[in-house]
Amino acid sequence: MSELVRFSVSLPRGLATRFDQETIGRGFASRSEAVRDVMEHFLTEREWSTDETEVVGTVVIVYDHHDAELGRRLTHAQHERPGSVVCVTHVHLDERWCMEVVILRGRAVDLREIADRLVGARGVRHGKLVCASLTDPEEAPA
Numbered sequence: 001m002s003e004l005v006r007f008s009v010s011l012p013r014g015l016a017t018r019f020d021q022e023t024i025g026r027g028f029a030s031r032s033e034a035v036r037d038v039m040e041h042f043l044t045e046r047e048w049s050t051d052e053t054e055v056v057g058t059v060v061i062v063y064d065h066h067d068a069e070l071g072r073r074l075t076h077a078q079h080e081r082p083g084s085v086v087c088v089t090h091v092h093l094d095e096r097w098c099m100e101v102v103i104l105r106g107r108a109v110d111l112r113e114i115a116d117r118l119v120g121a122r123g124v125r126h127g128k129l130v131c132a133s134l135t136d137p138e139e140a141p142a
């Protein structure tokens, strides 16, 4: 095994408890093993998205519409890449929460940048980018 590093992470107690319940209680030997697994998944998911591949994708975000500044920032992030945003569907979930589904098309690197700004915006409760490559699998390098 390669050299190990240790680092500490601050997070809400409820999140730590839920993480432990979903990992240590379900076959992971330790919290370290579970975090390693999550990090591997995260990095693998991102590897493809740094290139020039043409992809289509959706970003789904859930956020509090009472935060008017957040709404402006989310819209601004989409206006900066109008060529990549195909369409946006907005659903008013209840009195407080909104869900937005942003359909994107373009270079993987551009979609990742837009998604990071939307999902990473302070106040966004949930967010995820899902992409599919438009490259013909039979033409893709092995």
Ligand code: NI
Pocket: 065, 090, 091, 092, 093, 097, 098, 099
């Ligand atoms: Ni709404």
